[in-house]
Amino acid sequence: MRRMILAGLVALATAPAAMAQAPATASLDLETIMANPEWIGAAVESPYWSVDGRSLYYSLKQDGSKVRDLYRVDVASGQSVKLTPEAVALADGPAVFDRNHRQAAYIRHGDVFLVELATGRRVQVTRTPETESAPRFAADGRSLQYRAGNQWYVYDITSGVAAPAAILQLADDPQAKQPDALGEDQLRLFSTLRKIKADKDVQRTNDDALAAADPGRAPKTLYLGDIGELVDTELSPNGRWMLVVTQPKGYKAGKAPEVTHYVTDSGYSEQQATRTYVGRKDPAPQSLLLVDLQSRKSWPLKTDSLPGIKDDPLKDLRAKAIAALQKAGKGDDAKALKAPEQRAVRIISNADDGGGGGIAWSEDGQNVAVQLRAIDNKDRWIATVDFDKHALLNQQRLTDNAWINWNFNDFGWLKDNRTLWYLSEETGWSQLYSKVPGGKAKALTSGKFEVSHPALSEDGQWFYLRSNQTAPYSYDVYRLPATGGELSRVTQYQGMDDFVLSPDGKQLGVLHSAPYVLSQLAVQDAAGGTPRDFTNTMKSAFSSRAWIAPQMVSVPSSHGAGTIWAKYYGPADTAAAASRPAVIFVHGAGYLQNVTSGWSNYFREQMFHNLLVQQGYVVLDMDYRASEGYGRDWRTAIYRRMGHPELEDLLDGKAWLVKNHGVDPKRVGMYGGSYGGFMTIMALLRAPGEFAAGSALRPVTDWATYNHEYTSNILNEPQLDPEAYTTSSPIEYADKLQDALLIQHGLIDDNVLASDSIRLYQRFIELHKKNFWMSLYPMERHGFVHPDSWYDEYRRIDELFETYVKPARQATPAVTQ
Structure with a gap:
């Protein structure tokens, strides 16, 4: 579940009468207002459903500490309990499910767990010092994929064995290096060198044969060439393909200014480097590589076919700046402003980037979409990959003469594995679209309001969205059929902060707030209806005051x-x-x-x-x-x-x-x-x-x-x-x-x-x-x-x-x- 930005909230439907506009019963003072906000209460944070859908977990900040306690509320009874450390060790994490909803997987304390839903049997898949993330069931349901950093692993559910999906090296294969003219002359002259080389060749051939015949071995290192530094990797759910994002090796961000800490534990002033200034050096350009893990071959995915990639949207400004520098006698500076033949790009993140790096696979691994953004901020492309031609195929170009928004960049695939969906501001308002690659885009929503944070139900029938359709400042959960239709309002809070769908798609866990009420948790039917509130974490010292609405x-x-x-x-x-x-x-x-x-x-x-x-x-x-x-x-x-x-x-x-x-x-x-x-x-x-x-x-x-x-x-x-x-x-x-x-x-x-x-x-x-x-x-x-x-x-x-x-x-x- 993604954490939403708190924006556009309106009055809670059940707001207490104390919020009515009236003079406070006791005078306010700055000491109270600016005190540690624990006197107000604690917001309910990060709700998620248990794997069986019977409970909701959520977090609350402890008084006097930054530590968050984990709570569980039974949906049927509404009873909430703070979990002991022993209970936390047995708690679920935010889960993903296989296609048939027979198994679930989640991360707890940085390790991967697998649950059999029919029996409740739980298996701890990893116990490592690394932090694993992004668990996902393979397309065939027989294995579980997860990552640690940029290394992907595949856990075979039947055998209980985990292995790297691939071992990548951004370097040339040392054993594939052929002798140059001098080396060939050495082999011609010295029989001992020829014998050593022949022994190595035989050993390598034997190792390759053993590896090919034994699926129980870890994969051999796959050398991708000296192509830069690794930024991200994304494994396909069918395990065949991997997309690799790279950037130039040793790319430096430029000189960073420092801040001085004058009040320190040591008693000495200490320096801290910060971020660079704008324009001192562009962010590192990124490149894409398509890797076939079966054939062990790789191909660069060139961006030169993206529409507009060779245009210069800053042409007029560039000409003016160059002319001014040349007039001032700064010819070298003018040369530095020359437009490149092709604009550089970065593989932008999804709205709340969970490590995906702007790459979204269909559940069967047969399709993938990549989102790229021009470093000059004027264009965003969503492209698919032609696996046969090893090429990017543009599906949507969003151009803005000012700049592309850093919001509204969510995208993915419907459950049919062939229909792409995405958000776009192309009409001037963030709306939801779908498109079969190569076909015409279809607007699923339209109007002068914004939709965001789309969540597709597990059965693939519904999109749930956050929208301010009724008024710019009023946000609620809305839903519409995944293939298009009426956008209907599900919640009536107007101050909806976050939501999460239950595993069966029938209920919503909703965080909602009011002007003087921190986020609280409720549950209601996913089709609408009367919600049930489960929390009240406000303290009376705050909530009893007659605040001005x-x-x-x-x-x-x-x-x-x-x-x-x-x-x-x-x-x-x-x-x-x-x-x-x-x-x-x-x-x-x-x-x-x-x-x-x-x-x-x-x-x-x-x-x-x-x-x-x-x-x-x-x-x-x-x-x-x-x-x-x-x-x-x-x-x-x-x-x-x-x-x-x-x-x-x-x-x-x-x-x-x-x-x-x-x-x-x-x-x-x-x-x-x-x-x-x-x-x-x-x-x-x-x-x-x-x-x-x-x-x-x-x-x-x-x-x-x-x-x-x-x-x-x-x-x-x-x-x-x-x-x-x-x-x-x-x-x-x-x-x-x-x-x-x-x-x-x-x-x-x-x-x-x-x-x-x-x-x-x-x-x-x-x-x-x-x-x-x-x-x-x-x-x-x-x-x-x-x-x-x-x-x-x-x-x-x-x-x-x-x-x-x-x-x-x-x-x-x-x-x-």
């Missing part, structure tokens, strides 16, 4: 973008909001959906918003353009101009507050972390005077110093598209600062480096700016984990707003340090 509001765009969805927090008496100061919260990640009525990734911030309302503010939390859940155009609106469409949306949010709630336009503050920190700084620098103050947490201030994977998608590479980086980086607008700005950053942040904040701070110093401050946290990375740091961070934000946003007059005192 966020209101879903639609803010009209004044720039033709349509509706900007937002969450509004205000007093129960709408009239009381008039003339209040306001705070706009900006979520992080860019591509993330926070306008939901489900449990938020920003649960501390949500509590802080309750505190702000208590202190006399109203709060708006917006899903600005680039946010998840609203289709391709909303996502890519920021291409080559990050911080511009988003700012238009945030200013529309401010105008909406002024118009609809009488907010004083001179008393609006802003804050956010990561991408939200970037946007806070962009708002203050690109719209001076619009916001009285802002706090930027762990912000990106110069996109040229962020990582390659995220940034090159949206801004291309800095050498190729310097204009996009200049347009999108706050440091380029530093001279525009006039409003109060507080910057906060963890010093050991290895995602957005603290140097981003420090460099911008130095620019402000040199520009003689006023009313800017910086708080650094020596023991925090990108996501803070220590309550003391959380408290200090939000104390400063609170004081900033109290000083510069809340007063009706212009304030002059500095923020307390």
Whole structure:
């Protein structure tokens, strides 16, 4: 079962009355809000079914520890029990089944187990220090396949013997090496050398004959040639074929910046290398090799037949950049930007990559699909393999002038073993398609909503999906016939976090949440109906409070973008909001959906918003353009101009507050972390005077110093598209600062480096700016984990707003340090 990203959740159907909008019975305070979140409760995590389908297992975090305990709930009675270590040793793991549902296999503590369903007999297949994974029954049901790293094994169920499926070496066969002219002359001259060679040849022939006649021997090493480094291998279910992914040998990622740990166990400052900057070196290109384990032959699967592979989607930008470098006398740099004859690719992962490396076999092993992505981020191909011609055959090309989404890349095969299914954003919205290779694609779903996380039932009759069909912020489980038909809603939670099908396909285990309720576990019929809730892990200290229910509001765009969805927090008496100061919260990640009525990734911030309302503010939390859940155009609106469409949306949010709630336009503050920190700084620098103050947490201030994977998608590479980086980086607008700005950053942040904040701070110093401050946290990375740091961070934000946003007059005192 794949763990879903928590996004687009809405109110729990059975939400307690305490969530109604009403004043809290006890005043909130920052010490409580920013304390260790164990006072809230624990989310139910990673549910999966027992092999007999009678129980569900799930995990809960222990209080005072990062350890997760394993629980089992009996579906019939609803009784739940925490398993002892002895019981954990006997527990099932998430299971896979053979075609006839007579056997199951799973991983427990990194080892493989096999279960006979009729008798319940369990066999431990492995007991090794390695971590085995990806158990799968062979096409004939007689053996079990699994992997340890990139080595595949086959366990014969009848004999109980396991052996490597193949032993691969990315090197030339030393025994196949033929003597050169000098060597031949040596053999001609010296009979002793001829005798030694003849003995070796005889021994090798004898060994080959014995191996061919004895299936009980381990396979001989298969030498694939000196073709690079191994990245991934994928064995076919029928055991005949293996796909091998490689990259160039010794490929270096480029120089990596370091962060300094000042507070350490040793008492000495310590250095830690991090990720490289964008554009310093492209990710390693990857290649495919098809290996026939029967004939022991291999063939490269060339990508030159993929449609568009030889096009240059960045042609115009490239020409402009080359001309500028040549004009500046940088001929060598200009040559480095020359387009390759054929674009490099990588074998991209599935949505939650379980080690598949972008390769999906049909259950019978007769078909395989490979998903490839151009390193320039503009194309994704799904291709099948012609085993006779040893060639890739394109089945679907997805092209995007901006960038291909990192979501919605699931694909696989129907139970007929010949029909391919996949997700695609080709209409502007993620939808599900099927296609017989070589035929015409069929849209199984359509509409202006997103579908994701497709799960095919064991009998192959149904797809179960996550979708926000009813509203952008409302997610539930839907299902449709695998061959196409009506998309019908199965659950009614609106805040559905995750789901898992029972082995017989008749029931769903569902994780669901609400604004102030962590993920809880329920079971309902797979066709719909009334669910049964099995858990309540919330603590009364939290759940007994009368939290403010966020209101879903639609803010009209004044720039033709349509509706900007937002969450509004205000007093129960709408009239009381008039003339209040306001705070706009900006979520992080860019591509993330926070306008939901489900449990938020920003649960501390949500509590802080309750505190702000208590202190006399109203709060708006917006899903600005680039946010998840609203289709391709909303996502890519920021291409080559990050911080511009988003700012238009945030200013529309401010105008909406002024118009609809009488907010004083001179008393609006802003804050956010990561991408939200970037946007806070962009708002203050690109719209001076619009916001009285802002706090930027762990912000990106110069996109040229962020990582390659995220940034090159949206801004291309800095050498190729310097204009996009200049347009999108706050440091380029530093001279525009006039409003109060507080910057906060963890010093050991290895995602957005603290140097981003420090460099911008130095620019402000040199520009003689006023009313800017910086708080650094020596023991925090990108996501803070220590309550003391959380408290200090939000104390400063609170004081900033109290000083510069809340007063009706212009304030002059500095923020307390």
